[in-house]
Amino acid sequence: MKLKIIIMSILIFIFFTNPLIAAELENYYFQTSFYTHHYSQKDYQNNEQQLIGLEKHFSDNDLYGIAFFDNTYEQESFYLYKGTNYNLFSIGKTQITAKFTYGIVHGYDDENGKYDTWMHDMGTFPGAVFSFGLHRGPFRLDIVPFADAGILIIGGVEF
DSSP: OHHHHHHHHHHHHHHHHSOOOTTTEEEEEEEEEEEEEESSOOTTOOOOOOOEEEEEEETTSEEEEEEEEEOTTSOEEEEEEEEEEEEEEEETTEEEEEEEEEEEEEOOOOTTTTOOSHHHHHSEEEEEEEEEEEEETTEEEEEEEETTTEEEEEEEEEO
16 A cells, blocks of 8 residues: 555656646546456455546547556555546436547466466556546546446546
């Protein structure tokens, strides 16, 4: 957890000290996990991802970001990614959105053959994440399905 805080502090410092081009930059988005549910509910599954992430959003709806989390097997992991926000439609002042990101996932460790998954065999691998959400004012809430394993509810604030 200390490593996450140190890296996140460095990233926030870098984001704020870089010169910003007003025509390109829309905002930053700080996010965290609120709820995780695995469909199979096995004893070894971690339902507290402790996700913390930062995204840089641009006016053309493109984004890039990094998220630190404890994976299903309680291993510290991160996802470094690029992607796009999609504004689907509005209900009053609430925007219904979708987001697609792709990048690199790292942190799945085989721990001497304890886990028998392709993710643990690779350790670092390409990833893609799709989510649906709500966006109202500076606040966002997203539901992230992770394959056929479960869902993650994340939210945060733009600034």
